[in-house]
Amino acid sequence: MPPKLSRFSIFSQPLDRAAFVAYFLGGVVPLVTLVLVIKRYAGAALLRPGLGGLILSLALLSLASFFVLQRTTRQSVGRAQRHSRRLASLVDASRSLAQTADRDGVVAIATRCAAALTGATAAYFLAFEKTRQGFSVLRSIGPEAEKLYSTHREEIDEMAALALPEDSEQQEAEIVHGEIATLSASAIGVGAGVRTQGALILVRQAAAEHDPAEVGTLTALARLVTVALGNSDLRSQQRNFFAHVTQLLVSTLDAHLDYQTDHSRRVAQLANRIGRAMRLPESQLRSLHFAALLHDIGMLRIDRDSLREGRTAVEKHPVIGFDMLxxxxxxxxxxxxxxxxxxxxDGNGYPDQLRGEAIPLESRMIAVAEAFDSMTSAHSYRAALPQSEALSRIRQASGKQFDPAVVEIFLDLAARGELDVNR
Ligand SMILES: [Fe+2]
Incomplete structure (x- = not known):
């Protein structure tokens, strides 16, 4: 627990007591001992007047040295505490950035952390837009931040431009100090070599003395943010790649099974609605979406003639799809x-005759969605069934072919009119 601060206390820091003990043992005790020794062996007369004055001066000097020592230790402790707080903030930011997959999350953490590190009253993350050669505010923090930006946009953008990383080779963050509306401001360039380049702008009330330790911490933060932005770029490229590859595969599959055009996309839409009604987390909904899109991907390895031959060939498609993915x-x-x-x-399906909850939940959801879409779509060999008939068949198969819990949710969706998909 920190010691109580008092106007009259000379022990406001934990180290003050130690400094006082050092002063007492090293200054006061030897002086008193000296006085006693002189008085005892040389007589009280020797203490007056010159030697007495000398001893008094020594006592005052040692007291002064105590206060100097106290001041120095307070400054050192203050610096160490500030440094340790900055380090803790950086470690926190590093942990949060490592867990953040998207650019908006990185931007939010970077702005919050930079404001906390510097005690800024207004903080901004400005991104440079190459197409219009200007900045846009991706994030701002502070009660007056928006107002300040609207009235001093040019100055803030100018500082950001000065700090902006010049090219992909630039490794070290540029830090620029200046003034905005009589307030002290700093700009730190972020995003060297990545898609989102820009600057963090920090505005402070007091005229800040630019502590080298703070500059070091901000530079480290800029590096962490740049790496995190690069990672989010990679993840978004990866997502884009997989979304397009999936689309390509699904179109190829639709062409291969020409009687089921767009079946996979509709199954994915229906599965998503079941998943949302079940309040599945976003990550599970994403997996469900891709699984539903690709559920029949194994059909691609079964040639058209075999597809027409009947069940034996077709029944291989789940295992073929599994091996492909x-x-x-x-x-x-x-x-x-x-x-x-x-x-x-009930365990009568294929390929492994799994039953009940041994079947993955996502597969049980896709099964209902696929059956419904298949029944309500027109095929070359039969017309589409009305929705009511398809729902009635699904209800009858509840507990046999389908999971009763999934069927119940599906029928609820139907009752609310939420089964219409884009055809
Ligand atoms: Fe299938």
Missing amino acids: RQIDLWRGIAPFVRHHHEHF
Whole structure:
């Protein structure tokens, strides 16, 4: 617990007591001992007047040295505490940045951390837009931040431009200090070599003395933010790549199974609605979406003639799809959902005759969505069933082919009119 601060206390810091003890043992005790020794062996007369004055001066000097020592220790402790707070903030920021996958999250953490590190009353993350050669505010913090930006936009943008990383080779963050509306301001360039380049702007009330330790911490933060922005770029490229590859595969599959145009996309939409009604987390909904899009991907390896031959060839498609997907790192997690989308809740499905909750939840959801879309779509060999008939068949198969919990949710969605998908 910190010691109580008092106007009259000379012990306001934990180290003050130690400094006082050092002063007492090293200054006061030897002086008193000297006085006693002189008085005892040389007589009281010797203490007056010259030697007495000398001893008094020594006493005052040693007291002064105590106050100097106290001041120095307070400054050192203050510096150490500030440094340790900055370090803790940086460690926190580093941990949060490592767990953040998207650019907006990185920007929010960077602005918050930079404001906390410097005690800024207004903090901004400005991104440079190459197309219009100007800045846009991605994030601002502080009660007056928006107002200040609207009245001093030019100065703030100018500082950001000075701090902006010049090219992809630039490794060290540029830090620029200046003034905005009589307030002290600093700009730190971030995003060297990545897609989102810009600057963090920090505005402070007091005329800040630019502590070298603070500059070091901000430079370290800029580096962490740049790495995190680069990672979010990579993840977004990866997502973009997989979304387009999936789209390509689904179109190829639609062309291969020409009687089921757009079936996979509709199954993915229906599965998503079931997942949302079940309040599944976003990450599970994403996996469900890809699994539903690719559930029949194994059909691509079955030639058209065999597809017409009947069930034996077609029944191989879940395992073929599973083998195709499990070889791709990012799709390995959804491969079992594809393998088991034709299992039946009562254990009479294929390929592994799993039953009940041994079948992955995502597969049980895809099964209902696929059956509904298949029944309500027109095929070359039969017309589309009315929605009411398809729902009635699904209700009858509840507990047999389908998971009763999923069927209940699906029927609820139907009752609310939420099964219409874009055809
Ligand atoms: Fe299938």
